[in-house]
Amino acid sequence: MATGRTERPAHRGRGIPEATVARLPLYLRALTALSERGVPTVSSEELAAAAGVNSAKLRKDLSYLGSYGTRGVGYDVEYLVYQISRELGLTQDWPVAIIGIGNLGHALANYGGFASRGFRVAALLDADRAVAGQRIAGMVVRHMDDLEQIVRDDGVSIGVITTPAPAAQGVADRLVAAGITSILNFAPTVLTVPEGVDVRKVDLSIELQILAFHEQRKSSTEPAPGPAPVPAAVTPAVSPAVAPAVTRPTASGGDLGGDLPEVMPA
Amino acid sequence: MATGRTERPAHRGRGIPEATVARLPLYLRALTALSERGVPTVSSEELAAAAGVNSAKLRKDLSYLGSYGTRGVGYDVEYLVYQISRELGLTQDWPVAIIGIGNLGHALANYGGFASRGFRVAALLDADRAVAGQRIAGMVVRHMDDLEQIVRDDGVSIGVITTPAPAAQGVADRLVAAGITSILNFAPTVLTVPEGVDVRKVDLSIELQILAFHEQRKSSTEPAPGPAPVPAAVTPAVSPAVAPAVTRPTASGGDLGGDLPEVMPA
DNA sequence: TAGATTGTTAATCGATTAACAATC
């Protein structure tokens, strides 16, 4: 229950920074957990800790939405849940279509997380006629041929692409042609879309590769990439003279393995 | 095959910016596609277009790895694939363990993308004894009790958490205790880990919420959240008097559903 | 040499953070 507090949309209308928008869902999740535990208010310090961010950042982020806290007290949990939900557009229903019912599409269709929080799986689609017609998560998979009609009839506003990489761009084109302006892409491809269409991607192998980069730096105790401090004054002018020892005529034949790693087969 | 070019590790040893590290996999993917098409060289302009970034950014990113291009010519595709792979640590094998074999864990286990590119699913684990023992993607699911032994025996360095949210922190703690220092978290929870442990997260509902935010701004032509300009002087002093109509005592009871998004059932 | 394209500089932009005045 919010104490009858007034709102000042402040920055509203223009310009909540992208970095802030990306964190609002985290705050919302932390607040929802607090709400379920019956916690009435939180300080920025507590909420920041729960969301895994710095409290100054949290306060700055929230200040873009308005002045929803009370000095000396903190934030009313329910009230802030509402305000963030509204800002994110979660007070309305967002019908989502999942395109490409393979392993991942199947898993997402069964994923409970959609239903709550304003999202609703409105349709499952696949280009394979053997897949279309199957019943998954209580829904009948439709064929891609019906895409335009489904988007129109069900008011689908967000498309989730879970096709193999080679099919993704074509699907994106059709989604855009059908009027969809928000796409969540799970296929490992860069999608090209017109201005005004938002694409976000979820990319497993990119995340793994970033982890591998850091993991490599940890385990290796070699002077260069390791956590070693700057080796006693590497004078810029000197390095060219120091470097030649590292110079290699070609990348192949080293102990590094001359072969370039093959990427995903498909 | 690289043209006999010399290498200058330049910035190496310390500090490739995180933003750059996060893009290297994109470049690698684009380069691999070019390599498969037999393209021998690319300009920064072409490669940047393929990766969906600005060419100045690409050149700056690559400059952190060294001087691997040729002025007036461009980059040797094979050579650059090799250099980026090496930088990311993909010239070695990274055994991965997937913990939590529900919908998503199952899908990931069957996902081909792992195997290529230096990653290898070394083990599948689940806390449920009814799941352990099952055969999935040619592997027998092991019970969580065996975690420590598996990490040790198989040299697992990366843990992928696909458990329900409430179980994730406990699993993370055990992974860390077992010596794992890189975690990819699919559960919608903030994980707390010691210094030196890297956590990256993949979060479907956060991505959807970010899309919803932008989608809302597009479709709504309402004055406040829409793309409308600042409505004729919203004097700060006045807003408290204007706002009360929007003030609501509580957020619950709405269509928001007070529920936190449940993750995959298992 | 003339044309092309890299690698780097420097300016700009946006995000983070500590600190603190405002205020409950």
Place this chain on the structure above:
DNA sequence: TAGATTGTTAATCGATTAACAATC
């Protein structure tokens, strides 16, 4: 009032980008 905590300022940091000298 005294204590607590927000909302905001300003300094800092890091990332992006245009522009161009270096050089193949």
